Each structure stands twice: as structure tokens, then as C-alpha cells.
Amino acid sequence: EKSRIGVTGLAVMGANLARNIASRGVPVAVHNRTYAKTEQFMADYGAEGDFTASESVKDFVDSLETPRKIIVMVKAGKPVDGVIEELTPLLDEGDIIIDAGNSHFPDTVRRTAECEANGLRFMGVGVSGGEEGALLGPSIMPGGDPAAYEEVREIFESIAAVVDGTPCVTHVGPGGAGHYVKMVHNGIEYADIQLIAEAYDLLTNVVGLDAPAVGKIFEEWNTGDLDSFLIEITGKVLAKTDARTGRPLVDVIVDQAGQKGTGTWTAIDALQLGIPLTGITEAVFARGLSALRSERKAAAGVLAGPTPSKEVDESLVEDIRLALYASKVVAYAQGFAQMRAASVENGWDLKLGEMATIWRGGCIIRARFLNRIREAYDEHPDLDNLLMVPYFTEAVANAQDAWRRVIVKATEQGVPIPAFSSSLSYYDGYRRERGPANLIQGLRDFFGAHTYKRIDAEGSFHTRWAQDGTEVEA
Ligand code: NDP
Secondary structure (H helix, E strand, O other), rough: OEEEEEOOOOOOHHHHHHHHOOOOOEEEEOOOHHHHHHHHHHHHHHHHOOEEEEEOOHHHHHOOOOOOOEEEOOOOOHHHHHHHHHHHHHOOOOEEEEEEOOOHHHHHHHHHHHHHHHOEEEEEEEEEEHHHHHHHOOOOEEEEEHHHHHHHHHHHHHOOOOOOOOEEEEEOEEOOOHHHHHHHHHHHHHHHHHHHHHHHHHHHHOOOOHHHHHHHHHHHOOOOOOOOOHHHHHHHHHHHOOOOOOHHHHHHHOOOOOOHHHHHHHHHHHHHHOOOHHHHHHHHHHHHHOOOOHHHHHOOOOOOOOOOOOOOOOHHHHHHHHHHHHHHHHHHHHHHHHHHHHHHHOOOOOOOOHHHHHHHOOOOOOOOHHHHHHHHHOOOOOOHHHHHHHHHHHHHHHHHHHHHHHHHHHHHHOOOOOOHHHHHHHHHHHOOOOOOOOHHHHHHHHHHOOOEOOOOOEEEEEOOOOOOOEEEEO
């Protein structure tokens, strides 16, 4: 009997996806470049389901029913191309290659075209939820040919996380749309995490609480509007005591953040689209600054500035919660505006409400809050900005005094809050009917004759700055 679907790449993600699929009673073919890993997989989990293991790619391909459906779960980048190259001559017209790793969406666009040229169908599928999600129910963001998606829809729906009876998977759009949405998901994850880190910094260094006390506050926050996986695990991480020293574990962890690049991709894409994406981009920059540990150490004794008071002021705790919530609303508003712009640019027709729906469970940014976003797009599918729906307009209106107080306090005490403060600047900029870009245009016209528009006349104008100072129509 042939297997219904195959998985190649049996590191944590591939192994757990294969086990998840098999747990639904689906026969799964498994393969890994290094055969020892396949053998180990079979020894550990072979009895869990109907697995067929192969050593060679050819046997793996032959063990699949047609049209073949092959999930590629290998290291993102060149290895994906290598695997596609190996598979291509062994496959038949109409077979489906499903790249479920964290590929960069332009690569997915290219691979889709290459596979199509070879008579194959290609899907770029974002999978979020880490190891545990892959095994128990991830959020899945499939992109590519809709007909190809129909071939795997039932399996995907059966393995995805489920929230209120709805599986966290939907066909996102053609070509690179799935990996694009996964990229923005990861970018939003960066912003969420940065905002949490800033709140932790303030609660520690301004409010003067220790890690376990801050952990309790996050636990409490997780019962309200902020209810989410990341807030929940923040409470757990802060509560953890280090076995070696007896101190809170976070106090012995080096303050340098790593990154694999998806936040940077999101920020670069926003720059190219011309979409203001301050929350995610500041989060990437903050990780970059954290990495300059030895420079920071040298600067700490040289550069002047206030030292945080650590004066316990519990009244600030609620202000910080509100500042975190308002900044989070802005970060999501920006991320969704970016997806909307990309959808228009690429003709993807992304249903933004559905993106919020499939992020409610399984993925790292899962949160109660996403229900509100889904409702917003259900009511207004062509919404320009989430801040403009009453729920979010009011949420931020209610938070903004506290948000401003927190930013003033942090600034006075020298605590950096790039994501909190840039989110507020974005908000203040967005709600401003007339900003200072008139002067920018004046300057551009002065040094480069770039012209400007007038508020009282149609057309473009140039002032002859270096000549007689008169205005001419451009
Ligand atoms: P890794 O990214 O660590 O990749 C290891 C796997 O890739 C192994 O099976 C390895 O085979 C295979 N591989 C590497 N190079 C090649 C090659 N040239 N040809 C064939 N196979 C190769 O595994 P993960 O399970 O962590 O992640 C898989 C994908 O899922 C990645 O794209 C990752 O970004 C993404 N992802 C990971 C998440 C996570 O939490 N880890 C969450 C969501 C997505 P071998 O055993 O022979 O070395």
C-alpha cells in the first residue's frame, strides 16, 4: 500500500509533522538525507502510526500514491533547492512539492516557476508553532496553486490547531503568499517580544520589582486583553529559578538576542513597499543593539544619562499594561497594513480576517486579541488601518494617557523603549491631518528642484531658489 503523503527532512519539525499526520490515520512516507536519522525516527516513533521509511529518494518517491504530495522540511535556503533538484527527475506531472520550512517568499516565487516549468506543482507553506505545534497542532499558512491545496486540504485541516471548531489553516493565496504571511507573522512575533521586554525592563528598573514579582504581573495580565501565548510564557520564564545559583534564571541569561532573519526580511520588505512598520523594525534594531554587548559595556561608564530610580511606584504597573496594549495594537495595525499593501502589489487577494483567524491557535503570536482583528476585517474587508475600527480606536483612546506617562517616565529615567515610543509616534503621526512634510518638500525643491504641490492649486510647482526666487509651474 502506498503512502498518502511524504515528509523529507526529519529534524524536529519534519519528524513532528510526520507524527502529527500519522496520528490522524494517514499513511506517511518518511525520508531524511542522513539515513541514520530516519532509522532513529522509526525506532522512536515507528509504532505510532503507518510509516514507510526509505533510504533512497527514489524509494521514497516510489512509496507514494499519485499525484504525489511531498512535504520538504529541511533547513531553509540552498538545501530546499537541492532537495527539489533531487526530486524533480523522479516525479511525474502534477505531483506536488510542499516546502513547509521558513523559506523567504521571493525564493518561493522562483521555485514555483521552476517547478511549473517541469510540470510539477509547488506550494510554499508557512508553519508556526515550533516543535510542539508541529506535533500537536500548528498554525498553517499554505500558499500556491489552489487546486494543489485542495489535494492536501483535508490532511492540513486535520493536523492544524483548532480554535472554536475552526482549524488554523486556510489557503492564503498563490505563489509566495503563504511564506509571505508566515514572514509577517514572525515579524509581529519580534514586535510582541520586544514590547514584552520593554515592559519587563520598566517593571524591573523603574517600578523596582524582581523577576518573580514581574512574572506574577504577567500572569495576571494574561487573564485580560493581553491574554496570549507570549504573555503566558513570559510569566513562566520570569518565575523560573536557576538550579545552579538559586537566582531567577533570567538574571543569569546573557542580554544578547539572537535572530534567524525573518524579522529583518519583514522590515526590508516594508521599506520596499513604503509601509511604516516601526514596531517590527525597532524590534530588529533592538536585537542588533543587544548584540553589541562589549560596546555597551564600554559605553556604560562613559556616556552620561540618568540612572533608573527603582523607586517602587505600583501606580505605574497599570500604565505599563495599557502602554503595552496600545503599542501592540499599533504593531499589529502596521503588520496588517503591510500584508494589505503586499497583497495589492502582488495581486494575492489576501483575506486579512482569515489571517487573524488562523493565527488564533497553534502559532507563537496566538492571542485572544486576534478575534478582535478578525471581527474588524469581517465588517470592513478593505480597512486601511486597524486603528480606525471602533474597538481599536477606543482601546487606544483609553490607553493613550497612560502610554504617554510611561514614555515620559522611561525617558526621564533613561530606560530605552524603542517600540513603545515609536508606536506612539506612529499613532500621533497617523492621527495628524497636517504634518511637517511640507518643509521636507520645500527643502527637496531647494536642493534638487524636486517640486512641490500647493494646498490651493492643482499641479506641481518649483521655486527658482537660486535665480530670482519666483515660482514656476513644473
Ligand atoms: P533544521 O532547520 O535544523 O534542518 C535540519 C534538517 O534539514 C535535517 O533533516 C537535515 O538533514 C536537513 N538538511 C539540511 N541540509 C540539507 C541538504 N542540503 N539536503 C537535504 N537535507 C538537508 O530543522 P528544523 O526541523 O528545525 O526546521 C526545518 C524547517 O522548518 C526550517 O526551514 C525551519 O526554519 C522551519 N521551522 C522551524 C521551526 C522550529 O521551531 N525549529 C518552527 C517553524 C519553522 P540531515 O539530518 O541529513 O542533516
